Amino acid sequence: MFPVHSGRVHRADGAWATDLSSDDRAVRDHAAADLRDFLKKTLHRAFANQLSDSDIDDLAQESMLRIHRKLDSFQRRSRFTTWAAAIGVNLALSELRRRKYKHLTLDDAVSATEAALASAGSSASSSSLASYQVGVEAALEQRERDQQLREAIEQALTDRQKTALLAELGGLPLIEVARRMNTSRGALYKLLHDARKRLRAHFDQRGLLASDLLSAPEGAP
Amino acid sequence: MSLSDKQRGALRKLLQATQNREMDCDTFVEYIAIHIDNNIDDSDVRLLFEHHREICPECEEELQLVLRALGE
Numbered sequence: 001m002f003p004v005h006s007g008r009v010h011r012a013d014g015a016w017a018t019d020l021s022s023d024d025r026a027v028r029d030h031a032a033a034d035l036r037d038f039l040k041k042t043l044h045r046a047f048a049n050q051l052s053d054s055d056i057d058d059l060a061q062e063s064m065l066r067i068h069r070k071l072d073s074f075q076r077r078s079r080f081t082t083w084a085a086a087i088g089v090n091l092a093l094s095e096l097r098r099r100k101y102k103h104l105t106l107d108d109a110v111s112a113t114e115a116a117l118a119s120a121g122s123s124a125s126s127s128s129l130a131s132y133q134v135g136v137e138a139a140l141e142q143r144e145r146d147q148q149l150r151e152a153i154e155q156a157l158t159d160r161q162k163t164a165l166l167a168e169l170g171g172l173p174l175i176e177v178a179r180r181m182n183t184s185r186g187a188l189y190k191l192l193h194d195a196r197k198r199l200r201a202h203f204d205q206r207g208l209l210a211s212d213l214l215s216a217p218e219g220a221p
Numbered sequence: 222m223s224l225s226d227k228q229r230g231a232l233r234k235l236l237q238a239t240q241n242r243e244m245d246c247d248t249f250v251e252y253i254a255i256h257i258d259n260n261i262d263d264s265d266v267r268l269l270f271e272h273h274r275e276i277c278p279e280c281e282e283e284l285q286l287v288l289r290a291l292g293e
Contacts, residue, residue: 046290078254082291086254089287116224146224169228173279174246186247189277196239203236214233 016080017071032064035084039063042085047092059095063088097173106180109170110163117150117166145213148206152213156202161195164188238276244269249280253287 011019011034019031039060047056066087074083153162160181167177178188203210224232244252244266252261252270261267274281 042290045292046286077260078258082254082257082287085290086250086257086287089283089290090250093283093286113224113228116228149224169224169232174277175279184247186245189243189245189247193239193243193245196235197241200236200239210233210236214229214236 013079013081014076016084017074017076020068021071035067036060036064038081039084039088043088043092046089047096050096051092055095056092059088059092063091066091094175097175098179101172101176104172104176106163106167106172106177109167109172109177111170113166113170117146117153145215148208149213152199152202156198157195161191161198164192165195168192235276238272240272242269243276244273246273246277246280249273249277250283253284256284257287257291257293 011031016031016035019027020035022028022031040056043051043056043059043063044053051059063084067084070087074080153165157165164177164181167180168174172180174188174192175185178185181188183191200210203213249270252266255261256270261270274284
């Protein structure tokens with residue numbers, strides 16, 4: 001028997017799934033009350049500084065619903081409480097990220113990075129200015145590297161890959177990029193993984209090293 | 222204006238760490254509890270999980286928060 005993590009809940013780990021789906025309503029209700037208590041405590045431990053008590057109550061309730069929906073898929077490869085806590089944290093973290101980035105649109109995130117790439121080398125920039133301090137030659141090299149990077153992204157990636165990559169570089173978390181692109185976090189990761197492989201192949205074909213292309217400008221802090 | 226050093230560094234790290242086979246975020250999340258209880262017995266899956274931790278700061282943050290939630 002695994003020890004449970006919550007100080008109040010003294011249920012044997014193996015009994016959770018059974019009790020939560022028991023035909024006996026009293027057993028089921030008691031297990032549900034214990035689970036709600038466990039979720040509140042764990043979420044409070046992880047998010048007390050970021051979420052109110054009311055938020056934690058709501059997220060614990062939402063976690064309960066998700067746990068019930070997924071109960072049949074619990075494979076007992078971990079403690080039930082670890083599995084339940086992971087579900088609660090996943091929901092809470094998603095909610096926090098949603099709130100934090102709710103005013104940042106996909107277009108904003110993409111266009112900020114796009115503008116940075118599009119104007120690379122076209123004028124004196126902060127990084128170029130730093131380069132000027134060590135000489136015009138270094139600035140020209142940096143300009144050429146920026147141009148090669150922009151071309152790689154334009155030529156090697158699909159429009160969807162480009163959008164996802166630029167949004168990620170623009171500071172939007174993957175889960176928020178996924179939400180805005182109407183896809184799952186996992187599917188978005190696969191899209192970006194393929195994009196990275198394409199960029200690497202593009203560089204390899206041209207004898208370019210990503211480490212050189214993406215090195216910080218000389219003289220930069 | 223150009224990519225910031227932070228963006229440049231993030232892209233460099235991503236490209237350098239890119240492997241042919243990688244674990245995606247949804248799969249990683251499914252393995253968090255199993256990892257915490259030391260039950261990922263497939264060494265291939267374990268390597269993919271550890272690689273994902275290195276390449277995806279958001280998933281690593283999620284893992285750390287689950288550990289904190291459990292008081293570990």
